[in-house]
Amino acid sequence: MKKFGGPAICLNRNDINTDEIIPAKYLTENSKEALKPFILEDLKLDGFDAKSNKLTDAKVILTRANFGCGSSREHAVWVFEVNGINTVIAESFARIFRQNMFNCGMLAIELARDQIEKIIDLGDDITIMVDLDTNQITAKGGTGELTFAFTLNSFDRDLVVAGGWLAYADRNY
Amino acid sequence: MGMTIAQKIFAAHTRDNPSADNVVLDLDVVMCHEITTPIAINDLVARGMDRVFDPDKIKVVIDHVTPSKDTKTATQAKILRDWAKRNGIKDFFDIGANGVCHALFPEKGFIRPGYTVIMGDSHTCTHGAFGAFAAGIGTTDLEVGILKGVCSFRMPDSLLVNLTGSLPDGTSAKDVILKIIKELTVNGATDLVMEFRGPVIDAMSMESRMTLCNMAIEAGGTCGICLPDRVTAEYLWPFIKDQYVTLDDAIADFHKWHSDADAHYLKEFKLDVSNLVPQVTFGFKPDEVKDVTEMEGTLVDQVYIGSCTNGRIEDLRQAARIINGRKLADSVRGILSPATPAVYNQALAEGILQQFMAAGFCVTNPTCGACLGMSNGVLAPDEVCASTTNRNFNGRMGKGGMVHLMSPLSAAAAAVAGRITDPRQYLK
Ligand code: SF4
Numbered sequence: 095m096k097k098f099g100g101p102a103i104c105l106n107r108n109d110i111n112t113d114e115i116i117p118a119k120y121l122t123e124n125s126k127e128a129l130k131p132f133i134l135e136d137l138k139l140d141g142f143d144a145k146s147n148k149l150t151d152a153k154v155i156l157t158r159a160n161f162g163c164g165s166s167r168e169h170a171v172w173v174f175e176v177n178g179i180n181t182v183i184a185e186s187f188a189r190i191f192r193q194n195m196f197n198c199g200m201l202a203i204e205l206a207r208d209q210i211e212k213i214i215d216l217g218d219d220i221t222i223m224v225d226l227d228t229n230q231i232t233a234k235g236g237t238g239e240l241t242f243a244f245t246l247n248s249f250d251r252d253l254v255v256a257g258g259w260l261a262y263a264d265r266n267y
Numbered sequence: 268m269g270m271t272i273a274q275k276i277f278a279a280h281t282r283d284n285p286s287a288d289n290v291v292l293d294l295d296v297v298m299c300h301e302i303t304t305p306i307a308i309n310d311l312v313a314r315g316m317d318r319v320f321d322p323d324k325i326k327v328v329i330d331h332v333t334p335s336k337d338t339k340t341a342t343q344a345k346i347l348r349d350w351a352k353r354n355g356i357k358d359f360f361d362i363g364a365n366g367v368c369h370a371l372f373p374e375k376g377f378i379r380p381g382y383t384v385i386m387g388d389s390h391t392c393t394h395g396a397f398g399a400f401a402a403g404i405g406t407t408d409l410e411v412g413i414l415k416g417v418c419s420f421r422m423p424d425s426l427l428v429n430l431t432g433s434l435p436d437g438t439s440a441k442d443v444i445l446k447i448i449k450e451l452t453v454n455g456a457t458d459l460v461m462e463f464r465g466p467v468i469d470a471m472s473m474e475s476r477m478t479l480c481n482m483a484i485e486a487g488g489t490c491g492i493c494l495p496d497r498v499t500a501e502y503l504w505p506f507i508k509d510q511y512v513t514l515d516d517a518i519a520d521f522h523k524w525h526s527d528a529d530a531h532y533l534k535e536f537k538l539d540v541s542n543l544v545p546q547v548t549f550g551f552k553p554d555e556v557k558d559v560t561e562m563e564g565t566l567v568d569q570v571y572i573g574s575c576t577n578g579r580i581e582d583l584r585q586a587a588r589i590i591n592g593r594k595l596a597d598s599v600r601g602i603l604s605p606a607t608p609a610v611y612n613q614a615l616a617e618g619i620l621q622q623f624m625a626a627g628f629c630v631t632n633p634t635c636g637a638c639l640g641m642s643n644g645v646l647a648p649d650e651v652c653a654s655t656t657n658r659n660f661n662g663r664m665g666k667g668g669m670v671h672l673m674s675p676l677s678a679a680a681a682a683v684a685g686r687i688t689d690p691r692q693y694l695k
Pocket of ligand 1: 367634635638639656657
């Protein structure tokens, strides 16, 4: 199975919406790759810089509640995918965004608020690895290391294993 | 244990249960527009899967940017047009016949009680007004929907929204839903079907119910839903009259979708609307809502009346109550986009378009227009729009612009005053 995890970037705010992740004006692009430079372009977050190296290196996004609310655009998932991000960890997700992640064979993992806070407290340079055999994530940062268990719905896991919903549906329906 | 309307619709459409929490549903309608569908079509073509499960169950419209504004949007329209043609999709609405998807498809009678409906558009929840389960989905779900006629969902829990009292003059469904979102917050209904019930719903037209269900997604809801009744049957009668002998037969048949008295709801929310004041958003989230009286005096540069939320004839009639015989304030640009050709024609016949034009409004063709800042009506940085649309996200109507969501009455009042103001003063 594909490996999930890597350097993480923290977007420390609730309710980050799809227009902030990828603005509507880029929805006229007809390839996923064309979205790459516009990741999180309109994000309103103090101290966040969409052009920083941290974002270029990130494989994991760590964020708060109701991530990906707003429009149904799968572009919000693709813009992460083409930038090398494979996992989003949040307190909670908007339904369509979460479904789009699994439909693309990517991971949307929910942790409790205090667990997210403890990971954020690990410092600026955090790396998060996901183990899909044990359903655990391990976060390493300047001040230590933490391991948390997460739950993954069995159908969502099947989608990740299949490489997405299209492959799964084509086989089963 | 009884069942909710959503659970009944799920039970009647279950193709598969891939896990205890998930269900794969058979779809009655797959709707498509030119922003989210072309990329799905390109992918299906690239995979050698350029097929559709049933051309009669796929409904297609070009509505977001129409007429096309540049090469990219013209290409999106062309991909959709060519695809519809080669796959034998008859219900395809192009320039001259097109309008905002969530206003146009109900008008055509495509949505019926008990249906399952998906579209690559978050405001698909609008169609729940007919007692259907209708949900926005992403591109991959759309591809599978087009190809296989199925979509996966988690088992639906419902939030019962019980609306009591009667709406005071000067308020409408828009004020009700803004108030609900304010109380629930932007994720108060996440993963839940919002079932709207109570005497306020019973008294509402289909147009108002659509306005209400349209914004369920702004509280995170999977779908807004109303129980199908006489109002639903009357609206649909031209399309269903061959199926039933009398209107009462249709109403009785619709009853099979009604939630049982002992159905289980995960949450319940009650609101008495009798003292409701017009509601307006103030920030970049749809739950940042205040009474219009607290927003009094906020200057606006543009007023936009239209969209799938409030671009129907009822909305235009409401706004015209204030616009008729008055002028736009000198500092304000006014844009009216009737949501569909039928709305446009009706407004023309009733003299409403002429009233708007006499007031100084620009009347556009039916389109999403300024709502998502992709074609016309884009704001300059720091400009402010009083809008009847459903989303006030940062950058939604143009980078650096501010959108205040409100009812058609409140938008019309802002148009003539040049600032946000209480519409009720114009109704005396
Ligand atoms: S009017 Fe606005 S919200 Fe409605 S479908 Fe069009 S872009 Fe989306």
